[in-house]
Amino acid sequence: MKKINNLETERLTIRAISTEDAEFILELYNSPKFIEFIGDRNIKNMEDAANYIIQKFLPQYEKLGFGNYLITRKSDGKKIGAVGIFEREGLDVHDIGFSFLPEFEGNCYGFESASKLLKTVIQEFTLKKISAITTKTNFSSQKLIEKLGLKFQKMVTLPDDDVELLYYEISIEAI
Numbered sequence: 001m002k003k004i005n006n007l008e009t010e011r012l013t014i015r016a017i018s019t020e021d022a023e024f025i026l027e028l029y030n031s032p033k034f035i036e037f038i039g040d041r042n043i044k045n046m047e048d049a050a051n052y053i054i055q056k057f058l059p060q061y062e063k064l065g066f067g068n069y070l071i072t073r074k075s076d077g078k079k080i081g082a083v084g085i086f087e088r089e090g091l092d093v094h095d096i097g098f099s100f101l102p103e104f105e106g107n108c109y110g111f112e113s114a115s116k117l118l119k120t121v122i123q124e125f126t127l128k129k130i131s132a133i134t135t136k137t138n139f140s141s142q143k144l145i146e147k148l149g150l151k152f153q154k155m156v157t158l159p160d161d162d163v164e165l166l167y168y169e170i171s172i173e174a175i
Contacts, residue, residue: 002125009113011075012074013071015070027101029043064094065125069082069083081110083113090158094127098113131170150170
């Protein structure tokens with residue numbers, strides 16, 4: 001099976017997340033904006049973070065050949081965020097998502113990393129559509145999703161959740 005392991009852009013390296021990244025996942029997933037806009041994943045310590053990687057990220061990567069990726073800045077090796085394309089319960093279309101530590105927002109790292117991953121997955125795999133979801137109040141995420149070319153389709157609610165989300169989609173022919 002094909003797998004996307006490592007990608008590069010002018011300023012960033014993008015690689016599959018591993019258990020070695022548990023400390024970063026602990027920090028990222030407990031940042032205030034992550035909890036507000038994405039949700040509390042109940043990752044409270046390093047063991048929780050490592051288990052989350054093992055249970056959530058690695059199986060999708062093995063099944064699909066792609067999944068969640070760590071974003072590192074080339075200039076100083078700093079881990080700044082994550083980007084991924086996922087199978088998500090309640091969605092029929094693979095979903096692109098991204099998150100950054102607050103101090104690295106607003107530098108176009110989101111567009112740079114997400115567009116690189118999106119183009120690579122489209123070239124390497126036979127996906128017909130990609131989706132994205134976000135909250136009504138996450139305006140920076142909405143802006144990035146639209147900049148990536150996805151168009152708003154409808155409101156959705158995922159299983160075991162009561163929050164209405166904006167659902168975006170793009171057909172691969174449009175890219």
